[in-house]
Amino acid sequence: KQEVTQIPAALSVPEGENLVLNCSFTDSAIYNLQWFRQDPGKGLTSLLLIQSSQREQTSGRLNASLDKSSGRSTLYIAASQPGDSATYLCAVYDDYKLSFGAGTTVTVRA
Amino acid sequence: GAGVSQSPSNKVTEKGKDVELRCDPISGHTALYWYRQSLGQGLEFLIYFQGNSAPDKSGLPSDRFSAERTGGSVSTLTIQRTQQEDSAVYLCASSLEKRTSDEQFFGPGTRLTVL
Numbered sequence: 001k002q003e004v005t006q007i008p009a010a011l012s013v014p015e016g017e018n019l020v021l022n023c024s025f026t027d028s029a030i031y032n033l034q035w036f037r038q039d040p041g042k043g044l045t046s047l048l049l050i051q052s053s054q055r056e057q058t059s060g061r062l063n064a065s066l067d068k069s070s071g072r073s074t075l076y077i078a079a080s081q082p083g084d085s086a087t088y089l090c091a092v093y094d095d096y097k098l099s100f101g102a103g104t105t106v107t108v109r110a
Numbered sequence: 111g112a113g114v115s116q117s118p119s120n121k122v123t124e125k126g127k128d129v130e131l132r133c134d135p136i137s138g139h140t141a142l143y144w145y146r147q148s149l150g151q152g153l154e155f156l157i158y159f160q161g162n163s164a165p166d167k168s169g170l171p172s173d174r175f176s177a178e179r180t181g182g183s184v185s186t187l188t189i190q191r192t193q194q195e196d197s198a199v200y201l202c203a204s205s206l207e208k209r210t211s212d213e214q215f216f217g218p219g220t221r222l223t224v225l
Contacts, residue, residue: 034213043201043218089153096141096160096205097169098214100153 002027002094006101014109019077021104023090028068031093035064035075038087038103047088048075080108112136114217116202122223123192131187131220135204142185143205143214144177148198156200159185160207192224 003026013019023033031052036044048057050066050073057064061078077084087105091098115134123129135142144156155169159179170176174192179185189196199221203214 032213036216041221044216046213046215049213091153096143096158096212097155097166098143098145098153098203099155102152 002030002092002099004090004092004099004101006088006090006104008104009102010105010107012107012109013080015080015082017080017108019075019080019084019106019108021075021077021088021090021106023073023075023101025071025073025092025099027094028071030068031095033064033066033073033093034091034098035062035073036089036091038089040087044089080106082108082110084108114202114204114215116200116217116220118220119218120221120223122225124225125194126191128188128190129192129222131189131200131222133185133187133202133204133217135183135185135202136215138206139204139215140182140207141205141212141214142179143203144185144187145201145203146171146198147201147219148195153201156187189222192222194224197222197224 005024007022034049035047048064050057063076066073087103089103090101117132142159147153157177158166174190177187199219201219202217205212205214
């Protein structure tokens, strides 16, 4: 069974600092990997989808890398803002099922 | 265009009652998924529908849970004889079709509270 781990569980940084969020998975035979953002009491907002043939994906201040051989992905958020405060979830595609990590809760202090 | 919609957004029920949760996928999406997000278990897969194929029910936690999808569009998740451990946020997602490269798009969820 695929196990997805996110470290750290929580992170607090001052505004302007870069964020580094880590995701690891036990079975490297994944298809895609997706990063989501979840605000309190809300649903999931997709941030980046990295397909299995890709090594990274970028959108604005966000960059996500994928290393299937080592079972790792990293989400970088440049120049953090208070509006980036949320829980970030990593999910891997085991065929069509998503296996989620427990998330990293980020607080960006103004 | 319109995203995935779910109703109700919140549902409070008494233990032992039946509840129905509804999901409207993105128009044209043939694959539909239900997930559950609970405090103790995180986000977990429940059930998957693809076109007219038999659904994958492997994630349903007990036989009190069932789901159907009518006309290849709207889906209803039914929980019979609800228990307090059923309290969670139920999320629905859809994708264009069942291919491993197809991105899943999530609805806002239904928060279920069983008293």
